[in-house]
Amino acid sequence: METMSTVTGLKGSADVLFLMLGAVMVFAMHAGFAFLEVGTVRKKNQVNAFVKILTDWAVSTFVYFLVGFPISYGISFFKPAEELLGKTQGYDLVHFFFLLCFAACIPAIISGGIAERAKFWPQVTAGAIFAGLSYPLFESLIWGQNASLLQGIFKKIGGAEFHDYAGSVVVHSIGGWIALPAVIILGPRMGRYIRGKSHPIPVSNIPFLALGSWILAIGWFGFNVMSAGNLEKISGLVAVNSLMAMVGGILAALVAGKNDPGFIHNGALAGLIAVCAGSDIMHPLASFAVGVIASIIFVYGFHYEQEVLKIDDVLGVWPLHGVIGSWGGIAAGIFGQKALGGMGGVSFISQLAGTVAAVAFAVISSVVVYGLLSKIFGIRLEEEDEYHxxxxxxxxxxxxxEDHVR
Structure with missing residues (x-):
């Protein structure tokens, strides 16, 4: 009995360590979000980008701890520390830490779309609502305590539950589609479009942009691989599929983006976003193809958004996270099939239905939240403040x- 108890204790400790390392890797990705935004915006908005990402992280942590995680998984932390530690060495606590990193991606994604002209506190408030209420509600329906409700519908209409292993849809698509109404309500930056003609605003720092992409790409292996939840479920397939999708995204962007460094570094992210959903069930070559398609979607989608639709989405978060996240959900239903070398157990109909449901949920949530904040507080900087x-x-x-020292 003592030996069994020791083995059980070691397994619990190993799972806590495993998930904690994953949480730290995904936490580090938020530095990637920050540098990607700082490298893209103009010098006069770089401090704001850093402060927004860090503040949103802190607020997301607090609200997800108090409200969001209990909504998603029915686990409350309002109990003595001894009970929180329990017999599992505090697994629920580190599980919260890991999933918090996902929830905090929502305001981080939005931040890149609304950069350079949004008021600070209204956006912090919006981020708190999304990380503490809106995102956890949808999370509960796919991964959490209420999953049987929505997943039962998907299984009935498609023959299988909606499959999203690491959040192509639950995290990235939701974040990108939430960002779209916010960007539209805010309107374009001063000087971006004049009398209907596009005047692209150059990025400020390619090395910072590249650094952001590298940090995100490295942390992504924690995002995907550690989604296993515990050590015994770790999958080498997930790791290699993530790698192959990232490489496919880079190479496709290299060609489609004509050597543009912004497209190349975002191409890596496009592949990684798209592969999240099916990274545990696809063949590595299929993951490569998914990454290639995702990157092409971003290159041409970004141009279409900016130049045809004239939506001033600074980092292109709608095509990158919203559209490509949706592609990732649908791709899992295609390339996860055994006929294409996948593991099977997935339905294209269910994947399409789940993806569409996420888009609708995100857009409605965003219109309500940003519509109310815009009317009550205003969400855009005054013209003079934006200019400076x-x-x-x-x-x-x-x-x-030092530049301001006289």
């Missing part, structure tokens, strides 16, 4: 303080 930049108007300091 969010750094000085909101934080009273620029990214390079």
């Amino acid at each position: 930049g969010a750094d000085l108007s909101i934080h009273k300091i620029g990214a390079y303080p």
Whole structure:
């Protein structure tokens, strides 16, 4: 009995360590979000980008701990510390930490779309609502305590439950589609479109943009692989599929984007976003194809969004996370089939239905939240503040303080 108890204790400790390492890797991805945004926005908005991402992380942690995680999984932390630790070495606590990193991606994704002209506190408020209420509600219907409700419908109409192993749809598609109404309600940045003509605003720092992409790509292996939840379920297939999708995205962007460094570094992310849903059931070559298609979607989707629809989505988060996240959900229903070398057990109809449901949920949530915030508080900076930049108007300091010393 003592030996069994020791083995059980070691397994519990190993699972806690496994998930904690994954949580730290995904936490590090938020530095990637920050540098990707800082490298893309103009110098007068770089401090704001850093502060937004960090503040959103802190607020998301608090609201997800108090409200979001209990909504998603029915687990409350309002109990003595001894009970929180329990016999599992605090597995529920580190599970919260890991899944918090997913929830906090929602405001981080939105941040890139609304950059350079959004008011600070209304956006922090919106991020709190999405991380604490809106996202956890949908999470509960796919992964959490209420999954039997919606998943039962998908299984009935498609023959299988909606499959999203690591969040192509639940995290990325939701985040990107939430961002779209926010960007539209805010309107384009000053000077972006003049009398219907596009005037692209150049990025400020390619090395920072590239650094953001690298940090995100490395952390993504925690995002995908550690979604196993415990050590005994770890999958080498997930790791290699993530790698192959990322590489497919890079190479496709290299060609379709004509050597543009912005497209190449975002191409890596496009592949990784798309593969999340089916990374545990697809063949590596299928994952490569999924990444290639995702990157092509981003290159041409970004141009269509910016130049045809004239939507000033600064980092292109709608095509990158919203559209490609949706592609990832649908792709799992195609390339997860045994006929294409996949593991099977997935339905194209269910994948399509789940993806459409997520899009509808995200858009409605965003329109309601940003519509109310816009009417009650206003969500856009005053024209003069936007002209001088969010750094000085909101934080009273620029990214390079020496430049202002006389």
